[in-house]
Amino acid sequence: MSDQVTHFIGGVQVAEGATFETHDPVTGGVVRLVHEADRAVVDKAVAAARAAQPGWAALPIAERAGWMRRLADAIEARFEELVAAEIADTGKSITQTRTLDIPRGAANFRSFAEIAAQRPDEAFHLKDVLSYTVRRPLGVVAVIVPWNLPFLLATWKIGPSLVAGNTIVVKPSEHTPGSMAVLADIAAEVGLPPGVLNVVHGFGGGSTGQFLVEHPGVDAVTFTGESRTGSTIMKGVADRVKPVSFELGGKNAGLVFADVDLDAAVEGSVRSVFTNGGQVCLCTERLYVERPIFEEFVTRLAKRAGELRFGRPEDEDTTMMPMISAEHRDKVLTYYRLAEKEGAEFRAGGGVPRFGDERDGGYYVEPTVLTGLPPTSRVNREEIFGPVCHVTPFDTEAEAIALANDSEYGLAATVWTSRLSRAHRVAQSLEAGLVWVNTWYLRDLRTPFGGVKLSGIGREGGTDSLDFYSEPTTITIKL
Ligand SMILES: NC(=O)c1ccc[n+]([C@@H]2O[C@H](COP(=O)([O-])OP(=O)(O)OC[C@H]3O[C@@H](n4cnc5c(N)ncnc54)[C@H](O)[C@@H]3O)[C@@H](O)[C@H]2O)c1
Ligand SMILES: N/C(=C\C=C\C=O)C(=O)O
Numbered sequence: 444m445s446d447q448v449t450h451f452i453g454g455v456q457v458a459e460g461a462t463f464e465t466h467d468p469v470t471g472g473v474v475r476l477v478h479e480a481d482r483a484v485v486d487k488a489v490a491a492a493r494a495a496q497p498g499w500a501a502l503p504i505a506e507r508a509g510w511m512r513r514l515a516d517a518i519e520a521r522f523e524e525l526v527a528a529e530i531a532d533t534g535k536s537i538t539q540t541r542t543l544d545i546p547r548g549a550a551n552f553r554s555f556a557e558i559a560a561q562r563p564d565e566a567f568h569l570k571d572v573l574s575y576t577v578r579r580p581l582g583v584v585a586v587i588v589p590w591n592l593p594f595l596l597a598t599w600k601i602g603p604s605l606v607a608g609n610t611i612v613v614k615p616s617e618h619t620p621g622s623m624a625v626l627a628d629i630a631a632e633v634g635l636p637p638g639v640l641n642v643v644h645g646f647g648g649g650s651t652g653q654f655l656v657e658h659p660g661v662d663a664v665t666f667t668g669e670s671r672t673g674s675t676i677m678k679g680v681a682d683r684v685k686p687v688s689f690e691l692g693g694k695n696a697g698l699v700f701a702d703v704d705l706d707a708a709v710e711g712s713v714r715s716v717f718t719n720g721g722q723v724c725l726c727t728e729r730l731y732v733e734r735p736i737f738e739e740f741v742t743r744l745a746k747r748a749g750e751l752r753f754g755r756p757e758d759e760d761t762t763m764m765p766m767i768s769a770e771h772r773d774k775v776l777t778y779y780r781l782a783e784k785e786g787a788e789f790r791a792g793g794g795v796p797r798f799g800d801e802r803d804g805g806y807y808v809e810p811t812v813l814t815g816l817p818p819t820s821r822v823n824r825e826e827i828f829g830p831v832c833h834v835t836p837f838d839t840e841a842e843a844i845a846l847a848n849d850s851e852y853g854l855a856a857t858v859w860t861s862r863l864s865r866a867h868r869v870a871q872s873l874e875a876g877l878v879w880v881n882t883w884y885l886r887d888l889r890t891p892f893g894g895v896k897l898s899g900i901g902r903e904g905g906t907d908s909l910d911f912y913s914e915p916t917t918i919t920i921k922l
Pocket of ligand 1: 567587588590591592596614615616618645646647648649651652654656667668669670672673676677688690691692693723724826828854877894899
C-alpha cells in the first residue's frame, strides 16, 4: 500500500519538497511517500500560523472550546480511518489502537475544552488594592512529537495550545505521518480557520524539525522525544530564550513488595513492561522485587512474557508489536547482546522471533526478562525503549527506594504493595514526576504530567498545560 502525504498549511494541502518513503514495521514494505518540508515550506507554515493568530486569539474562549469539541466529534466520526492510518505506520495492534491511541485523541480535545472553559480568573484583594491576572497566548507554537503514540501525543499538545489561543505548526515523527495527515483533513472538513493548525512533515536535525524550532517566527516549542534531542532543541532556541515544554526519556522503576497481591503485580508488570512493545516513555525497564518473592515473581513474569502473542495488527488478540524501524530494532538487540556480554541471565526472550512469512521482513524482537546485572550496568542505566526489563532483588524498603532513585531519569514509577502507609511513604520518596500504586498508566487528564532530571522540563495536563501555553499579566489597581 502506498500513500502520498503532503503538508497542511493555511488550510490547504501543500505538496512541496523532496519525498521520502516510510516503511511498515510488520513487513518492512513501503507504506507512504512523504513530502519533506525544507526551510521555505517551514517559513510558509509559520507565516500562515502568524497570520491566523490574532483572529484566533480574539475569539471568546468558549468559542475555541467549541472548535475543540467539533474536532473531537469529527475524530469519532472518522475513527476507523484514524485507526487504519496509525496501524499502517506503527504495526500496533488494532485492540490497543481502538482502545487507547485514537480514543485518547478525542478525549484530549474534549478535556482541554472543559478545563479551559471552566478555568476561573485570578484576583487578589487587599484593603485598598485589587490585583488580578489576565492571560494571553504565547503566539505561534511549534509542536514536535515522536513515533510511539503518534496521535495520542500530538493531540495531547494540539488541544491545549489551540484552546489557549495559540496557532501551531505540528511536526510529527518522520516514521508516523499518517494520523496527523488525517487530522489535517479533519480540520479542513470542520472548517477550522485556515492557519490555526498547520502540519509539516520531515526529519529532525538538519531538516524540518530543526528549521521549525529555530524559526524566528516561532514563539515557543513543545517537544516530546529523546532527552538528547531535547538538549539539542534547547541549545537551538537559547539565543531567543523561547519557552520550552519537554516530555523526554525515562528509565522507569517498578517496586514490588512481598506483601503484594502477586497476581496483580505480575499482570500489572506485564502491562507496564510490554505495552506497545515497551515503546512507551512510561514503561518499566527496571523492576525491584523484595527477596522472599523474587524467584516466584521472575518465574511468572518470564512465563507471561513467553505467552505474549505476535499476531498481526488486525488480529484482536495480538499483544506484541514490532519495533518502529529497523534502526530501533537493532538498537534494542544491541542491548540484548550487551546484557549477554555483561553476564545477564535471560529468563525470557533475548532474540528475534521467526514467523516463516512476510513478517520476517519486519522489525520484531522477543519480549525479554533479564536478571543478574548490577545497578551500574548500561542495561540498568540507559533507556532501551523496547519490550525488555531487568529484575533485581532487594531486602529493605530503604534499599528499594535508593535503587529506584539511582537514575539520571525521573519520569514514572510503579509501587506494588498491599500496605497503605507503605504505598504513600514510598511513592512520596521516589524522584519521579508520576507514580502509580498498584496500577500503571491510569490517567486523569487534569493532573500534571511530566518528569524530572533528564526526563523533562515542565508539566502538561490540566491547567498546567494552559499555564505553559499562555502568559499571565498581573494588573494591580489602587482603590
Ligand atoms: N516523556 C514523554 O511523555 C515521552 C512520550 C513519548 C516518547 N518519549 C521519548 O521519545 C523517545 C522516542 O521517540 P523518538 O525516537 O521519536 O524521539 P526523537 O527525539 O528521535 O524524535 C522526536 C521528534 O523530534 C524530532 N527531532 C529529532 N531531532 C530534532 C532536532 N534536532 N530538532 C527538532 N526536532 C527534532 C523528530 O523528527 C521527531 O518528530 C524516547 O526517548 C521516549 O522516551 C517521551
Ligand atoms: N503524555 C501521555 C503519555 C505519554 C506516553 C509516552 O510514551 C499521556 O498519557 O497524556
